[in-house]
Amino acid sequence: MSVEQPVNTPVLGDALLSVAQDALDDLKAVEPVVLDVRAFSSVMDYLIVASGTSSRHVKSLADNVLMKAKEQGVRPLGVEGERAGEWVLVDFGDVVVHVMQPAARSFYDLERLWSVQAEQPQES
Template identity: 70%
Template structure:
């Protein structure tokens, strides 16, 4: 499955479960590790886990399984890795602390 289509599945799964502040970053120019980074917040540990579970289930329905899922037990930050698309689902305080959006912004000067 193409990365663009997989990204849309991830975003739709997050929207279906009422994720908060969904952000999609195109990081193809910054890294060869992945194409898209999807970041979203949940309102509680249980909501974060449910969001990540829904992402996995919706992708599985389309024949895609994650390469790995990390952080399900604490539920403060769950990472779902599909290779070309990586989803980070976090509690708002965790998201503010790590500020992944800022870390992945291209800060190279223009030529």
Template identity: 60%
Template structure:
């Protein structure tokens, strides 16, 4: 699946499960692991797990096999690796603590 289509699919699936504050970070040139990171908040450990499970199941149905899923045990932060896109579903406290948006921000004036 083309990356822009994948991002659109992910956005829709996160919206289906009422994920909050969805952000897409373009990390091309900053990371050799992935091109985009999608960060979304969920309201509880159950919600985090439900969102990640829904995303994983629906991507498999669409023919995109996740390369890995991490963090399902604690469900404060679940990472779903879809290759060109890595999705982070986090509780607000974990999201604020790790502040991935700031960590992966492009330096001021950087060209993408």
């Protein structure tokens, strides 16, 4: 009995990355950054961090990412923070999108956190 191999997830991840980037660009996300975390994470391929100018803008950016992904037949594994609008996380598995207000982005500094992760060797 042969075992079927799953669909090539990096292609899905790359395609989904493009959809998410376009959705953020459509509504003028502030300073979007894409981090390729495939070498450091077994649970995701890409991390996108972007800012909105207000809670309404943050929510709109996240909603647009969700809508554009849905148009491609992709549903999120989870969405957190929509109610407050300070930091909305949209988890698609291969791609995780963080849309934050500038104060939250500065405080949590995810870009630096992941760059520190990249500099440290992983233990086996």
